[in-house]
Amino acid sequence: MIEYYIIKETMAHGPFNKDQLIEQNITGATKIWFYGCKDWIEASDVKDLNEITGLSALNPETKKSKINNPLSLLTVSIIGAVLVFWLVTNQNQSSVADLYGEVIVNAYESDTDFDMFVDKFYRDARFMGIYPKKPKVKIIKFSRLDQLDDTTHIHGMSFGINNDDLIEIYINPSSWESFNKPMRYMLMYHELAHDLLNLEDLAPTGSNDEKFLMYPHMSDFRNVTMDEFIESYQRVFLEYSLTNN
Amino acid sequence: MTKPDGAESKSSLKQAALWLVAISVVLTTFSMSTTAVTLTENDIANYAAEINSKGKGTDIGGGTVIRHVFSKGRTIIFRYDVPADWQPYSKGREDIIIQAKSRGSAKFFFEENINTNYQYFKSNLQIYSINIYSSQYSNINLELDHTYVNINGHAKSKGVNMRLRPPKGWDIGEANGPNIVKAFNGEPGQYYMIITKDMPSFSTRLQIKEIYSNSKAVKEHAESSMPDYDCTLNEYDFFILNTYPTVTSEYMCDIEQSDALIKLATKVWFIFYEDKLIMLQGTCTNSRAECEQLNKLFNMVSASVYFPEQFN
Numbered sequence: 001m002i003e004y005y006i007i008k009e010t011m012a013h014g015p016f017n018k019d020q021l022i023e024q025n026i027t028g029a030t031k032i033w034f035y036g037c038k039d040w041i042e043a044s045d046v047k048d049l050n051e052i053t054g055l056s057a058l059n060p061e062t063k064k065s066k067i068n069n070p071l072s073l074l075t076v077s078i079i080g081a082v083l084v085f086w087l088v089t090n091q092n093q094s095s096v097a098d099l100y101g102e103v104i105v106n107a108y109e110s111d112t113d114f115d116m117f118v119d120k121f122y123r124d125a126r127f128m129g130i131y132p133k134k135p136k137v138k139i140i141k142f143s144r145l146d147q148l149d150d151t152t153h154i155h156g157m158s159f160g161i162n163n164d165d166l167i168e169i170y171i172n173p174s175s176w177e178s179f180n181k182p183m184r185y186m187l188m189y190h191e192l193a194h195d196l197l198n199l200e201d202l203a204p205t206g207s208n209d210e211k212f213l214m215y216p217h218m219s220d221f222r223n224v225t226m227d228e229f230i231e232s233y234q235r236v237f238l239e240y241s242l243t244n245n
Numbered sequence: 246m247t248k249p250d251g252a253e254s255k256s257s258l259k260q261a262a263l264w265l266v267a268i269s270v271v272l273t274t275f276s277m278s279t280t281a282v283t284l285t286e287n288d289i290a291n292y293a294a295e296i297n298s299k300g301k302g303t304d305i306g307g308g309t310v311i312r313h314v315f316s317k318g319r320t321i322i323f324r325y326d327v328p329a330d331w332q333p334y335s336k337g338r339e340d341i342i343i344q345a346k347s348r349g350s351a352k353f354f355f356e357e358n359i360n361t362n363y364q365y366f367k368s369n370l371q372i373y374s375i376n377i378y379s380s381q382y383s384n385i386n387l388e389l390d391h392t393y394v395n396i397n398g399h400a401k402s403k404g405v406n407m408r409l410r411p412p413k414g415w416d417i418g419e420a421n422g423p424n425i426v427k428a429f430n431g432e433p434g435q436y437y438m439i440i441t442k443d444m445p446s447f448s449t450r451l452q453i454k455e456i457y458s459n460s461k462a463v464k465e466h467a468e469s470s471m472p473d474y475d476c477t478l479n480e481y482d483f484f485i486l487n488t489y490p491t492v493t494s495e496y497m498c499d500i501e502q503s504d505a506l507i508k509l510a511t512k513v514w515f516i517f518y519e520d521k522l523i524m525l526q527g528t529c530t531n532s533r534a535e536c537e538q539l540n541k542l543f544n545m546v547s548a549s550v551y552f553p554e555q556f557n
């Protein structure tokens with residue numbers, strides 16, 4: 001069953017199934033997202049929801065704000081029901097700066113060998129015919145992301161998306177500590193896919209696809225195996241390779 | 246003085262064993278120095294006939310008399326007439342093997358793949374028999390240590406989390422090679438190593454299984470992994486070891502070293518582990534019989550492999 005996320009009053013809500021969406025009084029202009037969408041789209045563009053948006057048309061929504069992604073430099077991996085929370089709660093560059101500053105303040109060096117994951121990422125990408133640029137600037141650190149304001153739990157953040165000269169990733173140490181090996185690989189490859197392949201997050205679907213690498217809703221990853229991680233990143237690399245080569 | 250019940254019988258059996266061992270040592274030296282190759286069944290028959298001609302009718306102690314010595318295939322059969330009060334004793338087999346080892350004939354039986362059978366007669370009726378296979382004369386202890394060797398966190402393990410049980414009594418050490426994580430050393434010519442190598446990328450267990458579901462692919466892997474000597478591939482196989490796909494292959498190699506030709510038998514387990522290839526390699530440079538026996542030990546060591554993260 002498809003699960004939908006909507007934007008109401010600048011906040012993302014969901015997931016909802018089709019029946020639950022009715023109760024949300026959405027209109028054709030409501031921004032909506034489900035797995036497979038590259039970006040938020042208007043509900044009227046979703047054929048399956050025509051009957052719902054038709055019903056709600058009796059109560060037209062007044063807010064028709066065009067949601068542009070102001071944080072193209074920022075992607076996050078979060079746990080919990082809120083998706084791309086920052087995307088809709090912070091819509092200007094000053095907010096980005098605030099967030100970035102907060103992450104930096106909470107960052108620190110450690111002995112953890114993050115480079116091993118980077119090396120393997122490049123190796124596995126090359127193996128599948130992908131040759132991402134090797135940026136001169138590479139910053140991968142722990143940052144106490146639990147301490148960020150107005151957020152649910154964040155496992156990691158990358159700031160190098162759409163900037164091929166930069167790898168900048170911050171990992172939540174409390175997540176790292178609780179993750180087993182496959183989870184750590186999942187997290188690192190997820191963030192590196194943002195920074196090195198410029199891939200965006202996908203939103204949850206409630207299906208088995210939730211173990212897909214670019215799905216940021218990692219709360220269900222507890223039982224992920226190394227084989228599932230491998231299948232997942234190979235699928236991402238393959239799709240990337242087919243699309244970009 | 247009255248001896249306790251059974252003491253006489255035990256003594257008689259021991260004496261019989263010792264006597265035969267003494268003969269064996271002499272003949273072993275003779276045989277090995279002249280042929281230096283594995284005895285044929287005909288050679289063994291001649292050997293048994295020689296023992297028979299020299300020993301038949303001899304009282305080896307306690308009234309136990311050699312009745313007849315002959316061979317059948319690769320088994321030498323020793324028949325004795327024992328006195329009326331003779332009783333078998335439970336550790337007769339162990340005593341015969343121990344004595345044979347201390348006197349050297351065990352090595353002869355083992356190396357030449359000769360089984361022995363000891364039959365005891367009272368009034369022309371066989372009342373007892375001990376059968377000892379050639380492999381039972383081996384000095385190789387087919388036991389594993391109870392303590393696992395754990396390579397998790399080892400500088401050369403490359404992140405592989407694996408443990409296994411080494412042969413009991415073997416030295417456990419490090420090695421100089423860049424990929425050799427551990428080396429177990431038994432007697433000279435007996436080695437077992439744990440080696441880890443990087444693969445070009447990750448593979449799932451299912452992907453590897455699919456590749457090697459074809460026996461041709463297994464053979465190609467075994468052939469391409471042959472040691473850099475004059476080797477032949479004896480056997481190859483594919484199976485699952487503790488959930489991880491594994492190719493095994495056995496090689497026989499000739500190595501020239503200081504004008505001497507060394508025969509080397511080696512068995513390798515190639516375990517496909519995430520993005521690593523774990524190689525478990527058992528090697529023997531001694532006699533064929535010893536290498537065959539060691540092969541059993543190597544199989545036991547490799548079968549003890551355990552991956553704590555196999556379900557992750």
